[in-house]
Amino acid sequence: MLPHSSLFTFALLLIQLSSASGGKILVFPLDGSHWVNMKVLVEELHAKGHEITVVRASDSWYITENSPLYTSVTVPSTGGFDEKHFEAFFVRHLEMRFQGRHASSWYKTWNRIRMERQSVDQFSQLHKGLSEMADKMFGDKNLMQSFKETKFDLVLTDPGIGGGTMLGRWLQLPLVFNVRWTIQGEAHLLIAPSPLSYVPFTATELTDKMSFPQRIKNMLSYIFGMYTMSQVTEPHYKPLVEKYFGPDVDYSTFFLDADIWLMRNDFVFDFPRPTMPNVVYMAGFQCKPPKPLPVDLEDFVQSSGEHGVIMMTLGTLVSNLPQDVAEEIAAAFAQLPQKVIWRYMGQRPANLGNNTLMVDWMPQNDLLGHPKTRVIVTHGGTNSVQEAIYHGVSVVGLPLSFDQPDNLNRIRAKGGAVIMDIAELDRHNFADALKTTIYDPSYRENMQRLSRLHRDQPVKPLDLAVFWIEYVIRHKGARHLQTHSYKMSWFVYNSIDVMAALLAVVLLVAFSCIGIVRLLWRIIFVGRKIKPE
Incomplete structure (x- = not known):
């Protein structure tokens, strides 16, 4: 027989395991290849005994309505991925690539600008459809009430779209991201210090070892890229936030709310850079040992x-x-x-x-x-x-x-x-x-x-991801891992006010010293000249 202390410890472990296995998770995924990654997490969470509900668009390409893994909630909309539309986009993209094959360097540059413009238009249309889906979801009072009554433990979403983060805020639930990109760019750029001297911006094809001209390119790419992404997404999501959360709410703050960021890369693949305590790296979580071939x-x-x-x-x-x-x-x-x-x-x-x-x-x-x-x-x-x-x-x-x-x-x-x-x-x-x-x-x-x-790591990436999802369920969030920087303005974050105050003090002391010296000069030297006369 086990001693009483061992029985007590075993009972505590059983309680902890049962509390983790009974979670209710609301998943708001991004369709297409992103769903392939999300589905790996869904499969593992289902195997662990969690109850999964997946929100999908009625025209979803990859996300099926009927599945043994989850209960689906289908929103009538065009927020899914249209297979033919995306194939047509890639056909046009390839045609433009091949048009510039034997052209001059000027034409190739112009052709690249055209392709970038095409990609921007494609993403804008995607976010337009996804925002319309979110609008229909929030506008369905019965659906939103059913979400509240279900008493989910957390929202798991891909921040490459905006609907999941808004749903988490509306339901006041802990938020977990399955992430590499957000609607505002590469995820680290949103939450972690990102010195452009050694952190290459998206699509520059630079490394962390940049020459001076490359750093100029990186800086200009960052400025232009962040502006372009804001123009692609803000017109679609900002009105939604104003409509359902109020005119004084900044929609960009929704993407800083996540308790845990499950990052689909690591520093074997990526270049070393600053990170945050609530970022969990799970690169290769979808990889498995090979099975025999047919x-x-x-x-x-x-x-x-x-x-x-x-x-x-x-x-x-x-x-x-x-x-x-x-x-x-x-x-x-x-x-x-x-x-x-x-x-x-x-x-x-x-x-x-x-x-x-x-x-x-x-x-x-x-x-x-x-x-x-x-x-x-x-x-x-x-x-x-x-x-x-x-x-x-x-x-x-x-x-x-x-x-x-x-x-x-x-x-x-x-x-x-x-x-x-x-x-x-x-x-x-x-x-x-x-x-x-x-x-x-x-x-x-x-x-x-x-x-x-x-x-060579102590825990498999998929097991690590599931642990942190269950961690958030057990502790009803992980706010202690969030830095206060999320709530700071850029002015305060960069200590502009502190530097201005210190500069003011330095200037005050300097002018005071100059004033005292000038006063002493007048008393000592000017006074001596006046006295004999």
């Missing part, structure tokens, strides 16, 4: 012999490429002794080699974890890059848009990737890039070193 795919992989396998995928949104580009890629693959597995749903290239298997879908994680995989050709999405780090596989990057160039640049800076402009790709330079990553051992060694660093 028999036919395993046979193809094994047929590669000592040469190994190349895998290529440009994500779910890019199913095909201009035919001449696809022909060049196929011709490059055909030159190599490796076997190739290429996820591609466009027209079959005429010069496709016997070594290349084209598929509509591939088990990416399982292939990356296979010992015969030598390199992945990828667009540089966060999930693909994190999985490449986890499995220690070299990368050839073909970035297309959004955060992809920055993601790949971080791997290149750490010696694990070669990056190419897809608009400049031909069979020769593409084959050279593949040979470099395959036959130069430094690329594989660097990626395996990153893999060892990433895996």
Whole structure:
């Protein structure tokens, strides 16, 4: 039998576990690839016994209405992701990239401005639809009352959209972010000191070691980028905040309310920079050990012999490429002794080699974890890059848009990737890039070193994320980890008032000293001249 003290300790542990396993969590996710990440958390929380409710738009692309993992609340709106609309955006984006292929540098600069403008318009339309969804949700009094009556323990949301943070404020619930980006940019920029001397701004493709011209570029990019993002989001969310929370409420403060920021990166992937105590790094939380491949795919992989396998995928949104580009890629693959597995749903290239298997879908994680995989050709999405780090596989990057160039640049800076402009790709330079990553051992060694660093931690990233979610449930928040800087104006945060007061004191003392000296001068020297006379 256990002694009484042990029984008491065991009982306390059971109470703590039961209190964590009975949580009610309201999830307000972002659709598309962001939902793929959120769903990993939802699956794990459901397995731990939590009751999950997911708010979704009626036209959601990835987020299904019926699921054994959660109860869904569907809001009639256009706040989801339209698959055809996003595919059309990427087609237009690629067309613009290829238009400037053989043009002058001036035209390429103008073309890049056009592409940036297109991306801004795309995001503006996205936030317009999402704000309309939030408006319908808050306007449905019965729905909001049901949320209150359910007595949720916390709101879990992606701050890449605004609705979840507003819902958390409206329900007065603890808030947990599954985050890398907020509607105001990269998450660290919002909550942590971010010296632009060594913290590269989004989309600059800079590292933490910048020359003077690069620091000028970084500063200008920050000013322009932050202004652009405010113009993209404020017109859609600010009126909502005024409507439901009052005209004196600053909507930007909603994004500072989170108790815990579950950050989808770490300092194996990112460059070191200041952070905050309520930021929890869970990079690679979606990565898993590989499972056995289907028999036919395993046979193809094994047929590669000592040469190994190349895998290529440009994500779910890019199913095909201009035919001449696809022909060049196929011709490059055909030159190599490796076997190739290429996820591609466009027209079959005429010069496709016997070594290349084209598929509509591939088990990416399982292939990356296979010992015969030598390199992945990828667009540089966060999930693909994190999985490449986890499995220690070299990368050839073909970035297309959004955060992809920055993601790949971080791997290149750490010696694990070669990056190419897809608009400049031909069979020769593409084959050279593949040979470099395959036959130069430094690329594989660097990626395996990153893999060892990433895996060498006391708690798995997914377990760490779930712990902190349950921590917030147990303690009804984590306000003790928030700094008071969130509530300060920029004037107070940067101690402008203190510096002004100190400067005033220095000036007062200086003028007082000057005044005293002048007075003494007049008494001593001027007085002597007057006295003999």
